[in-house]
Amino acid sequence: MTSEEGAKYDLSVAYRIYPKVSKVPPVFSDNKYKLSEFCLKSFKSSLGDLKAKIFVLLDGCPPEYGELFKKYFEDEDLELIRLDAVGNLATFSIQIRILLEQNFSNIVYFAEDDYFYLPNQFREMVEFLKENDDVHFVSPYDHVDDYTLKLHDHPNQVKATAYRHWRTASSTCLTFLTDKETLEETKKIFETYTRGNHDASMWLSLTKFNLFNPIKVVKYRKEHLYTEIIFKSWRYGVKQLLFGNRWQLWVPLPTIGIHLESDFLPQTEECIEYMKNEALKMDLE
Numbered sequence: 001m002t003s004e005e006g007a008k009y010d011l012s013v014a015y016r017i018y019p020k021v022s023k024v025p026p027v028f029s030d031n032k033y034k035l036s037e038f039c040l041k042s043f044k045s046s047l048g049d050l051k052a053k054i055f056v057l058l059d060g061c062p063p064e065y066g067e068l069f070k071k072y073f074e075d076e077d078l079e080l081i082r083l084d085a086v087g088n089l090a091t092f093s094i095q096i097r098i099l100l101e102q103n104f105s106n107i108v109y110f111a112e113d114d115y116f117y118l119p120n121q122f123r124e125m126v127e128f129l130k131e132n133d134d135v136h137f138v139s140p141y142d143h144v145d146d147y148t149l150k151l152h153d154h155p156n157q158v159k160a161t162a163y164r165h166w167r168t169a170s171s172t173c174l175t176f177l178t179d180k181e182t183l184e185e186t187k188k189i190f191e192t193y194t195r196g197n198h199d200a201s202m203w204l205s206l207t208k209f210n211l212f213n214p215i216k217v218v219k220y221r222k223e224h225l226y227t228e229i230i231f232k233s234w235r236y237g238v239k240q241l242l243f244g245n246r247w248q249l250w251v252p253l254p255t256i257g258i259h260l261e262s263d264f265l266p267q268t269e270e271c272i273e274y275m276k277n278e279a280l281k282m283d284l285e
Contacts, residue, residue, distance in 0.1 A: 009053045010050040011052050013054045014108070015054055016092070017036060017057065018060065033068075036065065039113060040068060048120040049123075051077075054073055055098050107179055108183060115140065116278075118256055124163060125140060129177055138178070138250050138252075139169065139251045139252075140177075141255055142254065143172060146251075147267065149224075151229060157248075167251060168207075168249065170204055171201075171203030172249060175257065186247060189206055189237055195236070200229045202236070211241060217230055
């Protein structure tokens with residue numbers, strides 16, 4: 001994978017933010033602004049010395065949310081895009097368009113506003129993507145679903161780097177790293193999310209895990225959303241499943257990011273304790 005000639009930035013980020021709490025976070029559950037700053041501060045810390053161009057999708061946000069980004073990033077590195085509460089589906093579609101049209105970096109990142117990141121670790125994701133031809137997407141999040149749901153019961157590939165292991169995964173959420181060429185080739189599948197596809201079934205259409213085994217579908221049909229996800233993968237991605245490439249999604253072990261949803265925290269206790277301690281520090285400021 002090659003970076004664009006003369007690119008000024010190590011990556012371009014489309015960061016979407018909404019001023020309401022949509023899940024049940026383990027910290028700042030009644031204060032979205034503070035939760036947003038907590039996540040943004042950790043994102044900046046995780047970037048370390050990486051140079052990032054940040055496109056901020058302020059979806060129905062009051063002015064102070066734009067000022068929050070100016071607190072952590074230089075004006076020249078920011079583009080603030082104010083939207084009139086257009087919602088989750090529309091903002092994801094806008095992320096795709098922005099990241100494909102921009103020419104600041106070949107490496108692109110889809111960011112949601114409720115992730116906490118561990119410090120100085122984001123570079124590992126960028127280097128892992130750039131240095132391995134079979135790494136097409138990288139999630140920062142080692143999702144607990146991968147260990148608990150039969151939907152994700154499949155063999156994994158594992159790679160080791162200097163600081164951690166990485167494994168393949170069948171799906172993730174809508175926060176992930178890739179490059180423009182891969183995004184261009186897969187955008188039609190991602191765009192199905194805006195037409196009613198599920199994020200998990202969208203990813204399964206790309207990674208192709210557990211979609212050609214009718215015995216498993218029957219066996220695990222009573223598991224939450226199992227049948228619906230398999231059905232939607234075929235409904236929205238039949239051409240991709242039958243004729244498209246099999247794309248590889250990788251996640252870090254231990255996790256680099258924590259999706260702040262109380263029921264789905266990763267299993268690495270050290271990461272959870274660090275996150276809670278950082279939240280306590282911010283609460284005392």
